[in-house]
Amino acid sequence: MAEDMLTATGAPVSQEIIEQHKLVVMYKQLPNVLIFTFVATSALALYFYDHLQNSSIFLWGWWGAMQLVSGLRLANLVWWRKYAVQPVQNPQLHIWLFGLGSLAAGVLWACFSIHYFYSATISQRLVISLVMSTIAAGSVNVLALIPQISRILLVLLIGPLVVMFSLLGGIDDLVVAGLGIILFIGLTGFSRVSNDSFLGSLMALQDSNRKIAGVFAQRDELIQVKSDLEARVSRKVNALQNETALKERYALELDKIANSDSLTGLLNRTSFDSRLRELLNDARTRQKVVGMMAIEVLNFDVIELQGALVSDQVLLAIADRLRAFMPSHALIACWGGAEFFVATGHSDTEAGTDQFWSNHAALVHNVLQKPIATDGGAICADALIGVTRYPDLAINSELMFYQSAAAKHGLRKLGVGGVKVFNPVLDSSLKERHRLGQALHHAIEASLLNLVFQPLVPASTSLPYKMEALLRWQDAEFGQVSPVTFIPIAEERGLIVPLGRWVLLSACRAATTWQGNCVVCVNVSIHQILAGDLLRDIELALQHSGLAANRLEIEITESMFAQDMNYICSVLESVRALGVSIAIDDFGTGYSSLAYLRRLPVHTIKIDRSFITEVDDDARKLLFSIVTMARGLGFQIVAEGVETIQQEDLLLALGVDYLQGFLLSKPLPLANAQTWLRTLPSRYKE
Ligand code: C2E
Ligand code: MG
Ligand code: MG
Secondary structure, eight states, rough: OOOOOEEETSSEEHHHHHHHHHHHHHHHHHHHHHHHHHHHHHHHHHHHHHHSSOHHHHHHHHHHHHHHHHHHHHHHHHHHHHHHSOOOSSSHHHHHHHHHHHHHHHHHHHHHHHHHTSSSHEEEEEEEEHHHHHHHHHHHHHHTTTTHHHHHHHHHHHHHHHHHHHHOOOOOHHHHHHHHHHHHHHHHHHHHHHHHHHHHHHHHHHHHHHHHHHHHHHHHHHHHHHHHHHHHHHHHHHHHHHHHHHHHHHHHHHHHHBOTTTTSSSHOOOOOOHHHHHHHHHHHHHTTTTEEEEETTTHHHHHHTOOOOHHHHHHHHHHHHHHHHTTTOOOEETTTTTEEEEEEEEEEEESHHHHHHHHHHHHHHHHHSSSSTTEEEEEEEEEEEEEEEEEEEEEHHHHHEEEEEEHHHHHHHTSSOEEOOOOOOHHHHHEEEEHHHHHHHHHHHHOOOOEEEEEEESTTSOOOEEEEEEEEEETTTTTEEEEHHHHHHHHTTTOOHHHHHHHHHHHHHHHHTTTTOEEEEEOOOHHHHTTTTHHHHHHHHHHHHHHOOEEEEEEEEEGGGSSOHHHHHHHHHHHHHHHHHEEEEEEEEOOOOHHHHHHHHOOOEEOOOOHHHHHHHHHHHHHHHHHHHHHHHTTTHHHHOOHHHHHHHHHHHHTTTOSTTTTTTEEEEEEHHHHHTOOGGGGGGG
């Protein structure tokens, strides 16, 4: 097996590859060779046919043989081109076929020159020599890659002529023979050089092919690396984008959580506060008016009794209604349970009037009043809306909060829903009230309050006397403060429960100092039932004072009818069960329900002073009906505020059981009350 050749870079190139390249070079030249052969043979045949009239059979036979060989070589070329698969399988065979074709042609050329040499003229010999030399030169060019065949062909083409010219023996002939030998040597050398340079070029080509292949391989590798890098970069970029998007989402979520109310999604206190400041700044520069509403769901604590789900549904519905009703730029907030705040800027000129905001709030109030569907059924939630505006009423956000809350507070005292615009008069009374509240706090702590007692005189000797305990507060700054003023403040500030407990104990203790079986009447606030433990307070007062339960009567007002009656009934029944009697105070001023009156363990009804003061016909008729009704229901009847003899006569004629009023006695300090009881007015003594 032939050894591989080495390129300049030391890379091996196999013989098979060399042969394949040789075939490509040779077969490329074959068409030219065949054309030249046809032209040369035909020209020679015609030339010799004209000049040599003899041997035409040989001539045309030779010509035919030559064309046959050319035809076979052409067939070989077609076969090689068409059917040989690149790289050519078995290249050696094709090289030998090519060489065989060349040798066959060479043999025929030799036959021609041998056959005609001796019969030819000198010039014909020269023509033959010229043609053979040309063919030899051409064949060397084509066959240089097959050195053995090339040399044989040179021998066939030049050898016979050299021998024949030498045998002629003339000087000229010997020169030609010599030239033939030189030509042979030259062409042989040329053939070798050609072959070597072909091999050199091929090796260089292989090297450069390898380099190019290497470069291409590197390029492919680089392209692969580049696309890998691009894919990684794009994956990284995607991951980063996702991470950034996620972070942005989290940041938004966090921002939302930090700035919004968790239930309704509205602004929370912090964000509303800062947004309100921005709104006010903007309003300042653009000469706008900002209106703010503080909205509170009325009696939300009652709604809450239906469970967290229902109360949440109510709050969500309110939030939705506010969102839908208010313009999109309005600030809407919720915090602290059932409190909502709405602020919005307005550039209309009428926005600077109370009327504008009052109308606006009334519309909101209407929207909120509509029934709300909840899992606990439809709920009609009323709302208190306190309104203020910037810059006429409030000059900053703190004042807006204060004033809207103050306006709302005014409404809450009335106990009904509605709209109220803040006004400065309201504000000063509120501030006064605040100061009073603080003073009351101090007075209770310093035991500066005391009790006075006002007698209730019975119309019949069979009934015991009663004394109503009334609170008194003499303040250093405010002077004598009426309980009508300070009791509601005590209720608002949560002071009424301990204060009421003290009144109960003090009144019971006072009663133990009275002679006879005089009953002590103690006013009780509804807060003492709802927020305190009235039953326990009464039990302790009786226990600590040693007063018999039947000598205690508690007075409650009709305001309790607006509360949770089932609970109140159960407390009052327990109180009644102790033996303590119960009176309805200021009867006729509230909204008593006869049904409730019958249900409650009430013993006495105290007809409000307003029915006694007016003694015209209508008032008298009303008084008469109240007395008739109360008597019909079996209640004991007390007439409050009796100031004149006429009133007294009338009430006695109507048949009331007790009379209370300045005519009979003003409220008395304890010591005076004791004296009064010892010296009872003679007309009621018997
Ligand atoms: P009340 O329970 O209806 O008490 C009667 C009020 O009418 C008393 O006012 C009494 O001084 C006044 N009065 C009595 N007779 C006459 C009269 O002939 N003419 C006029 N003009 N007034 C008369 P007072 O003491 O100012 O008490 C006002 C209200 O304050 C009481 O009304 C009661 O609702 C409440 N109150 C007083 N003390 C207490 C208390 O210890 N606890 C609670 N919860 N409320 C109290
Ligand atoms: Mg009373
Ligand atoms: Mg009264």
